[in-house]
Amino acid sequence: MIEAAVPGANIKLTSAATGETRTTTSGEAGEYAISSIPPGLYQLEVQRTGFKGHNERMELMVNENRRVDVTLTVSGPEVLYSVDSTFEAPLKKDTASLGAVIENRQITGLPLDGRNFYELSLIVPGAVPPAQGSAGSTRGDFAFSVNGAREDANNFLLDGVFNVDPKLNTFGVRPSVDAIREFEMLTSTYDASFGRNPGAQVNVILNSGSNEFHGSLFEFHRNAALDARNFFAPASEPKPKYIRNQFGGSLGGPIKSNRTFFFADYEGTRSREGITRITNVPTAEERAGNFSNSLFGVPTNPFTGQPFDNGVIPDFFINPVGRAIAALYPLPNRNVPFQNFVSSPILRDDNDSFDARVDHKLDDSGSTLTFRYSFGERDLFEPFTGAAFSLVPGFGDTVNRRSQNAMAAVSLVLTPNLVNESRVAFSRVAASVHQEASVLNADVGLPTISPRERDLGLSFITVTGFSPLGDEGNNPQNSVTNVYQFLNNASYVRGNHLIKFGADLRFSQQNAFRDVESRGRLQFSPFGQITGNALGDLLLGFPFLTSVARVDNPQQIRTESYNFFINDSYRVTPRFTLVAGLRYEYNSPPVDAEDRANVYDVATRSLVPVGTNGVPRSGFDADRNNFAPRLGFAWTIGEDQKTVIRGGYGIYYDQSPLAPAEALYFNSPFFDNNIFFSLPGLPLTLNDPFPSFFPFPLPDSALAIQRDLRTGYMQHWNFNIERQLGSKTVLEVA
Numbered sequence: 001m002i003e004a005a006v007p008g009a010n011i012k013l014t015s016a017a018t019g020e021t022r023t024t025t026s027g028e029a030g031e032y033a034i035s036s037i038p039p040g041l042y043q044l045e046v047q048r049t050g051f052k053g054h055n056e057r058m059e060l061m062v063n064e065n066r067r068v069d070v071t072l073t074v075s076g077p078e079v080l081y082s083v084d085s086t087f088e089a090p091l092k093k094d095t096a097s098l099g100a101v102i103e104n105r106q107i108t109g110l111p112l113d114g115r116n117f118y119e120l121s122l123i124v125p126g127a128v129p130p131a132q133g134s135a136g137s138t139r140g141d142f143a144f145s146v147n148g149a150r151e152d153a154n155n156f157l158l159d160g161v162f163n164v165d166p167k168l169n170t171f172g173v174r175p176s177v178d179a180i181r182e183f184e185m186l187t188s189t190y191d192a193s194f195g196r197n198p199g200a201q202v203n204v205i206l207n208s209g210s211n212e213f214h215g216s217l218f219e220f221h222r223n224a225a226l227d228a229r230n231f232f233a234p235a236s237e238p239k240p241k242y243i244r245n246q247f248g249g250s251l252g253g254p255i256k257s258n259r260t261f262f263f264a265d266y267e268g269t270r271s272r273e274g275i276t277r278i279t280n281v282p283t284a285e286e287r288a289g290n291f292s293n294s295l296f297g298v299p300t301n302p303f304t305g306q307p308f309d310n311g312v313i314p315d316f317f318i319n320p321v322g323r324a325i326a327a328l329y330p331l332p333n334r335n336v337p338f339q340n341f342v343s344s345p346i347l348r349d350d351n352d353s354f355d356a357r358v359d360h361k362l363d364d365s366g367s368t369l370t371f372r373y374s375f376g377e378r379d380l381f382e383p384f385t386g387a388a389f390s391l392v393p394g395f396g397d398t399v400n401r402r403s404q405n406a407m408a409a410v411s412l413v414l415t416p417n418l419v420n421e422s423r424v425a426f427s428r429v430a431a432s433v434h435q436e437a438s439v440l441n442a443d444v445g446l447p448t449i450s451p452r453e454r455d456l457g458l459s460f461i462t463v464t465g466f467s468p469l470g471d472e473g474n475n476p477q478n479s480v481t482n483v484y485q486f487l488n489n490a491s492y493v494r495g496n497h498l499i500k501f502g503a504d505l506r507f508s509q510q511n512a513f514r515d516v517e518s519r520g521r522l523q524f525s526p527f528g529q530i531t532g533n534a535l536g537d538l539l540l541g542f543p544f545l546t547s548v549a550r551v552d553n554p555q556q557i558r559t560e561s562y563n564f565f566i567n568d569s570y571r572v573t574p575r576f577t578l579v580a581g582l583r584y585e586y587n588s589p590p591v592d593a594e595d596r597a598n599v600y601d602v603a604t605r606s607l608v609p610v611g612t613n614g615v616p617r618s619g620f621d622a623d624r625n626n627f628a629p630r631l632g633f634a635w636t637i638g639e640d641q642k643t644v645i646r647g648g649y650g651i652y653y654d655q656s657p658l659a660p661a662e663a664l665y666f667n668s669p670f671f672d673n674n675i676f677f678s679l680p681g682l683p684l685t686l687n688d689p690f691p692s693f694f695p696f697p698l699p700d701s702a703l704a705i706q707r708d709l710r711t712g713y714m715q716h717w718n719f720n721i722e723r724q725l726g727s728k729t730v731l732e733v734a
Helices: 104-109 117-123 135-140 320-326 534-540 659-665
Strands: 010-015 021-025 040-047 053-060 080-084 098-102 155-158 180-188 201-206 214-223 242-256 260-274 277-279 341-343 346-361 368-382 397-415 418-435 460-463 477-494 497-514 521-524 545-551 555-573 576-587 598-601 606-609 627-637 643-654 671-677 712-724 730-733
Touching: 098 117, 104 117, 104 180, 117 180, 135 368, 320 534, 460 534, 497 659, 521 534, 555 659, 576 643, 598 659
Parallel strands: 053 080, 155 201, 460 521
Antiparallel strands: 010 021, 010 040, 040 053, 098 180, 180 201, 214 242, 242 260, 260 346, 277 341, 346 368, 368 397, 397 418, 418 477, 477 497, 497 555, 521 545, 545 671, 555 576, 576 627, 598 606, 627 643, 643 712, 712 730
C-alpha cells in the first residue's frame, strides 16, 4: 500500500444544530485547520476527485483542539465512507495544558445539592474544597482551590467574557443548570490566550437555539417531613423547619430557520431552614445578680475586695444599662452545664436567575453575531452571622446580591484561514449586608455614635462564658462593582502554524461603603480584675475594653487592566506539536476617583494624602514588568498512535481582588478606630463607654502599603502521559 498526502481536498464542517458551515482545502502536505468553532455536534465532509469521500459525525467541546486525521482511498467520487466519533474520548494530541471539560450529560446527570454546577469542579484532578470559613465559601457559596493556588486566584468566564465579582474574585452570575451546554476547567500550563489569574480558568458556555424547538420544565421539592429530629433541638419545641423548592424551565429554537436563533431560561429557589445552635446564657438568678448557684463563682465587690455576701449583688449596685443588656439574653431551655440554651430560628434564602441569548448568522461563510444577558438575584436572611458572633436569635443579618452580565459578540470569517472574534461585555455585581438591628443602643441606654440610620443596631458585646450579644461589627456594608470589557481575538492558519493573538481591556469600578465598628464594641472579661466574673462586671457596668470607630470613608475604587497575547501552535511533524506564546499584563494600581484617602508613609512616619508629597495615588507604584512566557509540547508515539506525551511551563500573573485596595480608606481622619480601657482612678463605665475625653491622645488608625508592591505570580510546569484504552476511555498520568 502506498501512502501519500492529498492536497486540494475540499473540507466542509456543518453544525447539526444551526446548519452553519465552514469550508477550507488541504495544503500541499495534506494539512488543514478550521479555527474558532463553537462547541456542538458537527458533520465533517472531505471530498477529492478520484477518492472515496469521508463523512464523520463528531462533537466538539469548548476550547478543544481536535485533530481529525482523514484517510482517503482511491475510488470513484460516488462512494462515501461514514464514521461516527460522537461518543469517542479523543486524545489531546495538540495541547500541553491540563484540565477537563464537564460535559452537558455530566452537568444534567450527576447529583447536585442545590443545582450549583460549579461543585462539579471538584471532580477535576488538582481541585480541592476551600478552607472552612473562607471568604469565598461563606453563606452557602462555593469556592475551590487548584494545585495549591488560593481560592481567589481562579478566573471565571461566561461565553468567553469576564464573569467575576472583583471584590473577592468569586464568580459573578451563576446560570441555571438547564442553561449550560458545558464548561471547561483548565488547571495547568494553559496557553497565552488565558491569563489574569494563575489558578483555574473556568469557561462556561451557555446553550444557544437551533433549528428545532427544545425546552424543559422542572420542579424540585424537598422537606423535612420524614427527616429525623435534630438531636440537639428541644423535644418541647417544634422540629426545625426545612423546605426547599427549585423550579424553572428553558426554551430555545429558531426565529428564522438556518439564520437566527434564541434561547432563554429561568430558575427560582425558595428555601426555609431552621438553623440549630447551642450556647450558654445566664440563668434568671444570674441576670438578677444572684450568683449563689453560678458555675462561674461569686463576683468580688470591687470596693471591698471581698465576695458579695451570699453571692448576691445588692440591687443598688446594679447599673441600669448592664441590667438592660443582661435582660436581652433568653432564659435557659436545657439543663446542660455551659450549654443551657438551644434555638432553631429560620434561615430564608430566595434566589432568581435567568438568561436570554440570540444568535444570528451574518452570511454563509460562518460569520455570526451574538447577544446575551444573564441575571441573578439573592435575598438571604441568616439568623446567625458566624461562630464568633451572637448565638442567640435577634442578631442576624440580611444579605442582598444582584449580579448581571451582558455580552455582544461578532465572529467574522475573513478568509478560510483568518477568523476574528470581537466582544464587548459589561458585568455588575451589587452586594450588601445589613444587620438585623432588632435591638438598638438607645433601647438599653448605650450611646448612638453614628448619625446614619443604616448604622443603627446594638454594639457587639462579649461576656466571657456566655454567647455574645449585638450586631456584627463589620456591617453594614455595600458594594457595587462594574467592569467594562473589550476583547478581540484572532486565529490565523498558515501551513503548520495555528497562530492566535489578541487583546483584553478591562475598566473596573467599585463604589462601596463598609461601616466597620460604627456601633462600637464592648468586652467583659473575668481577667479585668474588677469582680472576677464577666457577667458581674456587666451588671456593675464596668467593661474591660471598649472600642468604636468614627467612619466617613465612602469608597470609589478605579482600576484598569490591559492584556495582550500571541500564541503559536506549530505542528513540527504530524506527531509532534510545539506550543509557544507570550502574554503581557498591566494592571493599574487601584486609586480613589477623587483621591479622598490617606496612606501611612514609612519614610516620613506620617499620614499623607495620596497623590501628594511623592506618594502615588494608590499608595504604591505600578508594576509594568508582567511578561508571561508559555512553552509546551505534545508528542504522539507508537505505531497505533494511542499514546501522547505532553509537557509545559509558563508564568501566570494574578490580578488581585479589589478588597485589598480598601486599605486606602481605613486611615485617619476618614476612619478612626479608638480603643478605651480603665485607668487608675478613672474607670471605664457603661454610662460613658466611648469617652470623648481620655487622659492621653490615642494613636490614629494607620495602614501602610509596600511602595514597590509587585503583582503576584505563579510558575506552572507539568509532564504527563495520556493513553487511549478503547474508544471511550483515556488514562492520563501527570
